[in-house]
Amino acid sequence: MIRPREMSARRSAIGLVFVVLALLIILPPMFGWFRDDYSRFDRKSFTVESAVDGDTLILADGRATRVALLGVDAPDLPDAHFSQHAMRYLDARLRGRRILLKLDGTQTRDDAGRLLAYVYLGDTDLVNADIVRDGLAYADRRSRHTFAPQIEQLENEARTRKRGLWENLADEQQPPWRREWLKSRGK
Incomplete structure (x- = not known):
């Protein structure tokens, strides 16, 4: 049986992973990272x-x-x-x-x-x-x-x-x- 503390820690870890992934998807286009030369220049x-x-x-x-x-x-x-x-x-x-x-x-x-x-x-x-x-x-x-x-x-x-x-x-x-x-x- 999973204890409530372990479950809370897993949820926090999963939540953190989702936040990091979301930032990796959202931030680069906002700041022009990874754009090709044609779109930038x-x-x-x-x-x-x-x-x-x-x-x-x-x-x-x-x-x-x-x-x-x-x-x-x-x-x-x-x-x-x-x-x-x-x-x-x-x-x-x-x-x-x-x-x-x-x-x-x-x-x-x-x-x-x-x-x-x-x-x-x-x-x-x-x-x-x-x-x-x-x-x-x-x-x-x-x-x-x-x-x-x-x-x-x-x-x-x-x-x-x-x-x-x-x-x-x-x-x-x-x-x-x-x-x-x-x-x-x-x-």
């Missing part, structure tokens, strides 16, 4: 905390989410040709400003865990395109994405007009992936 506005380098920024979203400009590869800090210029450009352009993120249908994160996104100032000013057009970054040809043709065309124009890093760029100053890409094209 796509077509959402955020304030930029700062630029990390010429193609990465940090959102002031309470999580310091790192966002990489999709389709863009800026020279690597600290010493690559034009890396400081690219970082200062991105920081001056975006720090403290509201941006709109749009995710592509390809992938949402890179190998470093950064969110891959198109970054807009306003509805139509695509920062990813601007930084390449102004000669401060390369069109990253290592993966396909929606605006690849446009960003690659802007790089061609910047190179032809010798804007930014293209003014006096030596082959060895280009990133290894780009030198390999040029080599594969016989250039």
Whole structure:
């Protein structure tokens, strides 16, 4: 026969289990835990905390989410040709400003865990395109994405007009992936 105390303890334990399960079901959606990148970031506005380098920024979203400009590869800090210029450009352009993120249908994160996104100032000013057009970054040809043709065309124009890093760029100053890409094209 079960004693009243044992029965009460079992009821309390079962009640506690139900409360914990209920909290595990209710709390994550309330605080955005376990949501996918599309529901958390796509077509959402955020304030930029700062630029990390010429193609990465940090959102002031309470999580310091790192966002990489999709389709863009800026020279690597600290010493690559034009890396400081690219970082200062991105920081001056975006720090403290509201941006709109749009995710592509390809992938949402890179190998470093950064969110891959198109970054807009306003509805139509695509920062990813601007930084390449102004000669401060390369069109990253290592993966396909929606605006690849446009960003690659802007790089061609910047190179032809010798804007930014293209003014006096030596082959060895280009990133290894780009030198390999040029080599594969016989250039």
